[in-house]
Amino acid sequence: MSREALQESLSAVMDNEADELELRRVLNAFDDVETRETWARYQIARAVMHKDLLLPRLDIAAAVSAALADEAVPAKASRGPWRSLGRLAVAASVTIAVLAGVRLYNQDEIAGVELAQHSNQPSLSTPQVKGPAVLAGYNESSDATGPMANGVLQGQPGWHDQRLPGYLRQHAQQAALKGTESALPYARAASLENR
Numbered sequence: 001m002s003r004e005a006l007q008e009s010l011s012a013v014m015d016n017e018a019d020e021l022e023l024r025r026v027l028n029a030f031d032d033v034e035t036r037e038t039w040a041r042y043q044i045a046r047a048v049m050h051k052d053l054l055l056p057r058l059d060i061a062a063a064v065s066a067a068l069a070d071e072a073v074p075a076k077a078s079r080g081p082w083r084s085l086g087r088l089a090v091a092a093s094v095t096i097a098v099l100a101g102v103r104l105y106n107q108d109e110i111a112g113v114e115l116a117q118h119s120n121q122p123s124l125s126t127p128q129v130k131g132p133a134v135l136a137g138y139n140e141s142s143d144a145t146g147p148m149a150n151g152v153l154q155g156q157p158g159w160h161d162q163r164l165p166g167y168l169r170q171h172a173q174q175a176a177l178k179g180t181e182s183a184l185p186y187a188r189a190a191s192l193e194n195r
Helices: 003-014 020-029 033-049 060-070 081-118 159-178
Strands: none
Touching (some): 003 033
């Protein structure tokens, strides 16, 4: 790019009338010291025309570049075999710790299951009762009424075979309506007598 075209692009950027292409040209040309000095002169001229306060010119980039050029480059420290061996030892230690933790975690789960299976269940001591079961509040009076008292169902063999399936069906329907989950909501009794 010619020097004249660059100065026109600089002027357009200063007036805020530059398009994107001119802005890229100016930014690419800022590596050149002469372009930066031209930019600084244009900034001074703009500040005078707008009657702005003129700040002293500090070229920080040049000062930093000079300081970096004068600084000595540090020598790279050579790595010994012990440093690589130390890294390998740390990696092995972390691997062993993770594997031991996983094994310990799994053993805790297995031990809990085994403990639950082998635990002695406390035996409930139930009193040994001889004779028929009697409901609380039962009265042995002669005026008791009901199907068992007057002998209506006592003489019928298999009355329980007729009523029990109905009770089980009713229980299964009520359990399904309530939506509660149970281990065995409906069990069908098998009868081997008819086979």
